[in-house]
Amino acid sequence: MNFYEKEKLTALQAKEEAQWITFAPFVFQATRVLRDSGILTTVEAHREGITLEQLNGKIDLPAYGIRVLVEAGLGIGLLVLSEGKYKITKTTYFILHDELTKVNMDFTHDVCYNGMYFLEESIKNQKPEGLKVFGEWPTIYQALSTNLPEKAKKSWFSFDHFYSDYAFPEVLPHVYHYKPKTLLDIGGNTGKWSMQSFAHDPDVNITIMDLPGYVDGAKGKIESLGYGNRIKFHPGNVLDDSHKFPQGFDAVWMSQFLDCFSDDEIVSILTRCKKALNPGGRIFILETFWDRQRFEASAFSLQQTSLYFTVMANGNSQMYDSKVFIKCVERAGLKVVEEKDYIGVSHTLLVCQPAES
Ligand SMILES: C[S@@+](CC[C@H](N)C(=O)[O-])C[C@H]1O[C@@H](n2cnc3c(N)ncnc32)[C@H](O)[C@@H]1O
Structure with missing residues (x-):
């Protein structure tokens, strides 16, 4: 779906939109504080509406603070005010109850917000310059398995798992339809794919390849579920060219990797994945491409998420346009033999084989 072929706004709407952009950080923080302080929940609980005076008695914040927040909430479209009483809007319903919105908001605040100030520097230097708000690491992946602050870590994993949790059950039958006996899960993270795979297919054996800290974390969990005899671990950094991939796999699986x-x-x-395959083997890639979305809001979220990679993750990656990505697949001597869009919230499955097969 191409959402971007034509300009859609009138001049007046465009000027309004420009103000939304200008004040976007204010809008974000006001909404988050309205949510986290309990103001939105309290207004929601009063279906008949609630006055500012009544709110003052229920929220543990100075009256001045409550007033500026609810007034900002009117302009943002979170609240309406009629006959002196505040009520919530449909947007507030989603801010309060939609899991996707909550996960995105917590990720934006806890992981990205302070670092985003260093976007320009990150782009110029091709380094995640925003990561320094938490500490000194080459990429966020080293930080996640060690000492990233707990809140940031929790929001990062909730964000990551929210998207894959929806996609995995849907995609399992597509992968195991080919009956791979051996599968290499690169970027296997906490072992979620392996655990679901073992339950889905009694014959598959999996090797997880990830950075050392992750592999240690996944190991205990998988063994405690009784799958210890079907799992192997291959810790390593795929950016280290001297680190050989293990070989002899019917399938290589990479999700959000x-x-x-x-x-x-x-x-x-x-x-290197191609060399890891047995003859007739397949590479399964589960990715979120911004040009393969049903909804414009999904494309928007992915395009903005790219900037997290720029500023916080590694400084040189992104949520790709599928056309750019498939060119990389072809440059690696592979061809896409199957594609399936609209998996889970926003994923596409690409099944690849060596171009010469
Ligand atoms: C976004 S997570 C995806 C996790 C999981 N596959 C999923 O779908 O939820 C990316 C994973 O890639 C791993 N990773 C990132 N850089 C890596 C590297 N250079 N070498 C090995 N693994 C890496 C991270 O540790 C993390 O587990």
Whole structure:
């Protein structure tokens, strides 16, 4: 779906939109504080509406603060005010109750907000300059398995898992329809794919390849579920070209993994994946492409999420346009033999094989 072929706004709407952009950080923080302070929940609980005076008695914030927040909430479209009483809007319903919105908001605030100030520097230097708000690491992945602040870590994992949790049950039958006996899960993270795979297919054996800290975390969990005899671990950094991939797999699986790398790095990883395959084997790539979305809001979210990669993650990757990504697949000597869009919230499954097969 191409949402971007034509300009859609009148001049007046465009000027209004420009103000939304100008004040976007204010809008975000006001909404978050309205949510986290309990103001929105309290207004929601009063279906007949609530006055400012009544709110003052129920919220543990100075009266001045409550007043500026609810007034900002009117302009943002979170509240309406009629006959002196505040009520919530449909947008507020989603801010309060929609899991996707909550996960995105917590990720934006806890992981990205302070670092985003360093966007320009990150782009110029091709480094995640925003990560310094938490500490000194080359990428966020080293920080996640060690000492990133707990709140940031929790919101990062909720964000990551929210999207894959929806996609995995839907995609399992597509992968295991090919009956792979051996599967290499690169970027296996906390082992979620492996655990669901073992329950889905009694014959598959999996090797998880990820950075050392992750592999240690996944190991205990998988063994405690009794799958210890079907799992192997291969800790390592795929950016280290001297680190050999294990070989002999019917399938290589990468979910939300290749978006962590630049175009050239993707080509290098896929070239090594190809060598890891048995004859007739397949590479399964689960990704979120901004040009393969049913809804404009999904494309928007992915395009903005790219900037998280720029500023916080590694400085050189993104949520790709599928056309750019598939060029990398082809540069690695692979061809896409099957594609399936609209999996889970926003994923596409690409099934690839060596171009010469
Ligand atoms: C966004 S998570 C995806 C996790 C999981 N596959 C999913 O779908 O939820 C990316 C994973 O790639 C791993 N990763 C990132 N850079 C890596 C590298 N250079 N070498 C190995 N693994 C890496 C991270 O540790 C993390 O587990």
